[in-house]
Amino acid sequence: MTIHAESGTYPETYYVGAYWGPRRESPEACAQRASAFLNMLAECDPLLENWNKIPKPRGKGRKTPLMPPDLPTLTEAFRHGVNREPGGPPFEHLGLTVSAYNDGTRQDFVAVDMTCGGYAQSNSNVCVLSLPSKGENAERLLTAAMLTAVTRSMALAWEPDWAVAMSDAYREMDGRQGKDDPWLGWVTYLPSHRGTVPPLPAPVRIEPVEDRGSLIILTPERFTVTNPEHIALARRVRALLARAGLMRSAAS
Template identity: 60%
Template sequence: MTAKAKTPPETYYAGAYWGARKESPGECARRTAGFLNLLAECDPFLAQWYKPAKSRKDARTHPLMPPDMPTLAEMFRRGVNREKGGPVFEDLGFSFWFDNGGTRRDCAALRIHCGGYAEAFSNSCFLSFPSEGANAERIFTASVLAEVVRSMVLAWDPDWCVSTSWDHRELLPDEGRTGTFVGWVTYLSRRHGEVPPLPAPVRIEPVEDKGTLIVLTPERFTVANPEHVALAHRVRELLTRAGLMQSVTP
């Protein structure tokens, strides 16, 4: 009798997204430094970051913590958008990729794209988490992911943030790839309006005067639980009806 293949556990990510916003490499560095300091308070695994290098061993000789503004600004300058050998596209902003030096399945990585101001342009800060192990188990909780999203909001002042599983995103081919949707933890900027009352067990809380954090369930959100998926769909319907599920770009 052939053994049934074990279903891999759901893995999670967090992303912040905002529209066109012209910022210099120095301004991007300032926001990144603030974000890294806030992130370090969320979990010890998110407290160490390293400059990109040819190998993980080399990377550990170039730490980014505590954040050094000139180093971060230079990394963003190097991440300017340009054609090979051609001019710089200033309106497309700057990109910077780096990680925390973990192993393949036990690693967190950050991809930041900021300073872009081209028409219908989206800036972002994207954080992928480890896929398995003790660090993943500790991070994949409503309390930690809510603090990660809160940190993104305070640092980047985005229009929308979400933290959910990759499997959940794959269930939403339209919303998940081209527009806003509701994940396990979602943030909506007050610039787009006020969040209406939502059904239990959803938790709503303000993030200073910037917007609203929405946590769907206190337990781990998973697509294996049809009630979780249905709740996310219901909440999105209510937020859409309130005019809040707007695309980040026009």
């Protein structure tokens, strides 16, 4: 679906994603990370308290509750989430994938896709949480405080190379270059090994994530592509982060 946020055809949609490079991990290790993440999500908001595994292939099989997280169930889910051709051998180097959905209505539907343990140089491991775009729950979830909490949860559970909460519309405008270059979103997590976050202009806020890295929150109000001040601020911040060696400058 093409988003025309500037014309109001569709509401601007948002998601939170964590991304990291090759890291070989067992189904048990992936399950432990997923368990920690789902437990932290449940503390963020009631809409994120209940999850059911999406069958593979999608739409087939019985409903499998994942909350409260049960390590044997999650481990088996990741073990069965290996990529393979029908009837063929598993491609373990591509990672183990588990997808889940909440118990909300269609308007309040939330999904999470977790791919962990991949060690192919050409592929990334990823955790992506999609969020509702309208309604009472969306108004509650799409706040700086809530997305900061969710991004923090991803950073702690998955230890990614970077993480971001942003709109799909702004993702197309960010100027990111290459799969190893972070997107800059409404909320961005950068681990300490990337470097030190420099002072940034108001109203940007920087929060530590224990001793692991920093969260950069661009605006206290909802960041949207329809606000030219938000776009100008994001471009200025990206330029400052690029100067500090934390990401690349926007493509010209």
